[in-house]
Structure formats: C-alpha cells, structure tokens
Amino acid sequence: MKTWDVVLIGGGVIGLSLALELSRGGADVAVIERGEPGREASHAAGGMIADLDPVLPPELRPLATFSARLYPEFVRLLQDESGHKIDFRRDGTIDLLEHAIAPEPGTGVRSLSTEEVRVLEPKLTVQGFPYFMPENAIDPRDLVTALVLALRRRSVEIVNGSPVQSVLTEEGRATGVQTARARYVAKSVVNCAGSWAPQIAPLELPTRPVKGHMVALAFPAGTPGADQPPVLRHVIRSRWCYILPRSTGRFVVGSTVEPAGYDKTVNTYRIQRLHHAATNVVAEFKEARILEAWTGLRPGTPDSLPILGPTSIDGYFACTGHYRDGILLAPGSARALAQVLQTGRSEIDIAPFSPSRFNL
Template sequence: MPTERNGAGSRETADLVVAGAGVIGLACAWRAAASGLDTLVLDAGATERASEVAAGMIAPVGEAVWGEEPLLAAAAASAEAWPAFAAELQAAAGCEVPYRRCGALHVGLDRDEAAELRRRRDLHGELGLPATWLRGSECRRLEPGLATAVAGGFDAPGEAEVDPRPLLVALRAAAAAAGARIEEGMAAVRVVVTAGRVAGVELADGRTVDTPRLLAATGARMGGELLPPDVRPPIRPLKGEILRLRAPPGERPCERIVVTERVYVVPRAGGEVVVGASVEERGFDLRVRAGSVHELLREAYRALPDVAELELVECAAGLRPTTPDNAPVIGPTAIDGLLLAGGHHRNGILLAPITAEAIALELAGAQLPEVIEPLRAERFSRPLQEMGA
C-alpha cells in the first residue's frame, strides 16, 4: 500500500525502494514487483544515465581479459540468460526488445595487432569460449566492408547486441505492468538507518518514504552520499564517448559487431550504427571532446571505410560506474535491507539479467547464484568496517 495513516500525517511506504531507473534498477524493480513486493522506483532523470548511451553489446568473449576471470564467468552466464530474458521481457512489456545474436568479429589492422589478438584468442581457448581464428582474407569474406589492412582476427558468433533505448522503454513498461510505481524526476538523497537496518529513504523534495528495503542502483553516483560511508562502494565515473550513425536501408557497413584494438562498431537491424568508445578519467563530465570524436571516426574508418559515408546522428558521453576491480557490486551490505546493484563498468546491459536474478533471490531470502559470489557488494565494505572498528 503506497500511503497509510500514521498518527497525524500521512506517510508513504513501500516494501522496496529502488533508487535509479537505468537498466539495472528497472530490471531489478520488474523482478521484485513481479514477486509481489510493493516497489517504488525513484528515477532521478536520464541526464547521467549510462544506459541511455551504452552500445548494448552482449559480448562476453570480447570482455575476456587476463585477471578478470570471476567477472567473465558472470558475463558468460548472463549472456546465456539473455535470449530468455529478452523474450520474457517482451511478453511482459508488450513492446519490442531488439535483441539480436549478430556475432562479433575482432580484427587486427596490422601484424602486431593480429599477434596480440591471437594471444587473446588463446586465452579464450583456456576459458572454453567459442572463438575461431581467421586470416585477413577470411575476415573480409565474412565482412566484405573491412579494410584490406586487416591482418587477422577471430570470430565470436555467439555475441549479441540490444539497443538500450527500447530496452529501457520495455523494462519501464514491464515494471509498471508488474505493479511498480515509478516516480520521475525524483532522486533518493539519503537512506534512513535505524538500529542497523533500513527504515526509510529521504527524497530530494524533503519527503521520506518508509521502507524496510532499499536497492541502490544509482550508477556512477553510488559512491555518493545516499549510502552511509561504511557501505559506500568505491565506484567512480569512467567517461566514455560514443557515436550514433545511421546507414541507409540495406547499406550497413558490417553485419556483425566489428572490434579493433581501439574501436567497436555495432550495427543494428534498423540501420543504426554505434561507434564506441573512449575511456577517460574526468569525473562527472558529460562534455563530448572533439578529439575523442575525431579518434573514434578515424579508427572506425580504418577498419570499415564505408563508415565515412554514414550519417552522423549523435555524439554523446556517458559515465561507466566503475569499481577498482572493474566488476560490479551486487547483493546485500552490512546494513539489513540495504542492497546494492551497481559498478557494472562497461557491462551493465550484458549483466542485467543475472543482476536482476541475484537481487530477486536475495529479496526472497535465497542464496545468490554461485557466479555472483565473487561480485558481492560486501567485498569492498568489509575492510572499511574493520578499519573503523
């Protein structure tokens, strides 16, 4: 029940407040509302929402780098969950979720790049990921638009993409259809903790919502003042610039995701072509640097010369919510009822299904999935508590 009398004034209540209406917050809110919890989503607005500018690659093979194996296991599990997640979401929302298993082709634009790529391919072999090594001419047979400079690469046919903007629309519709209330233009500013457990949430307009549970899904802002210092995860904004281009019908520069050492190109069914992304430590800065746009266009053109003929529709910047180990923080904290789902770095869209599943299990009092264990929110807060003790 959203509002109840409590003494003199009326007080708002919820079983669960979700702070943040990006892909992670909405996916968790959808699952929670569907499980019967009275769920209130606080949507602070789209300006800083990484989901709005994300490329939407569902590409665990592309993410495989040395030293991040725990993240990779979760990424692989979530990628596997994506087709069913998309189908279920589409049915629940009544609108399209344009998930597409288009595959990805990683290419080296000279012999050095190809040699480096081949070493990464060997890591994939060790990790059991499907990826086939190809000579340059074989790459160009798969993607005739590739530059003749391509010296080799590997094919990862299981990689996929989803346009995050219709995805956000669908998640919002599904959450609402499941009974979640979504308050637009309203930020959560402080969690109210009483005797070690969540009692409520203060909102930007001065109201307080009484709730026993808060899920913080506030992206790059999750290191801010919403949470008490002891459980505040070390999340920082990692700026990325990204371009949206448009190809005329039937004239996409590639059929698969094409990835080089410096750029990726994601073609969508409707003709949109996404080129990303820069990586810059600049704090909460959403300005698009001319130099970044120049480099993205140059590198996309080096790989796929036809990109030059596309229409440039949008240059945007986003803030990847990033932890020290590049893996997200998912699950409970030392404060009873306070859950975190954030720090997804460049993998928020990819990890949305497994993140929502983990939060739903936690809310139901069940065990987190095994692949989520290394990503528990508590891994960063524990040492801080010890220091404070």
C-alpha cells in the same frame, strides 16, 4: 504510510531490471529516480553483450556467462510484457585481436582466415588476428524503454525527479529512503545509483564515473555505404574502436575511456577521432554522416568489479559498479540479487562482488 517490500535507488538498466525481477517474484517495489529512468549510462551504452571478450576480468566470467545465457529469454518475455520491439541482434562479433588466443572449448569462439572474414564481412579491412565470437547485441535504448513500459504495466511505482539523499536506518537496520520531498518506507533498500552511488548517505559505495564518447553514423542515400546489404552485419571489435550495426541502418561507434568526473560535455575532436577510427575498419565510413554524438558515465570501481550484495547495514543492499558491462550483466545481476533478497542466497556465487571487500 505505505511500506514497500523493496525500494530501489536509481532507474538505470540495473535498477529497472532488478525491479522487474522482484516484481515477477511477487514483491511490492518502488524505483526512486533522480531524473528520468534510463537516461544516464544505460542510454549511452553501445549494447555489446560481450561475454566472450578476452579482456573481461576472470572473476567476472561466471556472472557474464550466466547473464548472457539469460538474455534471449529475458528479451522475449520483456517484449511480450511491454509490447515494445527490441533491437536484439544475434549475428555475432568479429574481434580483430592484437594477438592469437586459445579459445575456451565449448564457447564457439574460433579464429578466422582472411578468406572467411571476406565472406562474412566483405567491406571489413582485415587486420590483426580475427576471431568469430557468438555474442549477441542489443539497442540499450530499446531495452530501457521496454523495461519502463513493462514495469508500468505491472503497476510498479517509478518516481521521477526525486534524488534520494539518504538511506534511513533504525537500530542498525534500513527502514527506507529520504528525498527532499518525501520519505519512502521499505523492508529492504537497494542502491542502484550507478556512478552516483557514493553520494547516498550513510555508506560511501566506491563507484566513480568513467566517461565515454560515442557516435552514431549512417549513410545518406546515394553514397556507396547506403547500398544494400549494409556495410557491416556483425559487431566489430578492433584496437581502434568497436562498431555495432543497428537494424535501423545506424552504426554506433565507441568509445573513449576518460576519467573526467561528472562532466558529460561532448568533445568534437574525440568524436572526429572515433569517426576516423571507424574508417580504419571499413573505408566506406568516410562517406557516412554523423547522426548523433553523446557521452555517458560508466560506474567504475577500484577493482573494476561490480558491487553486489548485502552491506553492513541490515536490509541495505548494493547493485552497482557495473562499469563497462552493465548491459551484459543486467539480467544476471538482477536475477542473483533478487534471489538474495527473496531467499537469502543466489544460484550464482556473488561473493567476489560483496561490498564487504571495501569494509562496507
């Protein structure tokens, strides 16, 4: 029976990014996915790479900064390797904050006058305290498509439709994983199962699903918003909602934060509220058409920090619980955990995210 260097449980953006990083380092990797890769939270995400968002937990800032800095090169290499074009936008974010902040020197964050906002975004309803943040944004669906293509080109095994039931252990060491149909033998195993991480025996990694609704808007030809240039160029964050312009002409509006178990049904009222929220930011959205509405389950954790690093079982690692920031954190978490797997340590400190804080 074949022995893999690393078997990853779950093919979301986190598992796929880690698989790529490990494969680039020469490891023989398999990704075992319950359904289809990249169809859960990673498909639902807006795609803000919001490393400068003032609401990020302070403990997360070093990893967020590290990951955001990796992004341009990560995308460039991924496009080359996959042959898939990724919608990666570098126009920045206008954050309409509810109160003034003191921007950290060197971050490029700066407050904007009403006149400056009008120049940057003439259609925006100026409210609160506007700040410019030099953040990037990505279409997460492009990202996961490119990751799958790049992994296939590298002959990384991606097994679809195979829920992992448990991590196999022998004398306190992980030896592989068990699905209903097969057993995969490995030197190391990583749980990247997002909101479903606790369902994999024998350790109950404490992630829980946090539902979010999203809606995609676009302007039919002939409506005021369909004129060029587009009604928005920057990502907008406001107390009502956030809006991400895509290069396809879509505008993605999010999002709700709801504890709803594993229920992913779309609630029409919540979608209408999001559409209405977008009209508070740019009045033209009244004329926009709803192209798509969906939900996704963010992998939340008790302290809203990821669970990253070795567990109490030798050879069994966690890379999950990225909650609202898994797109932002994917390259950074993947780089850090790949280094831990390959050399025992990482260039960025991941101790604050250790599973040991939950006695696991």
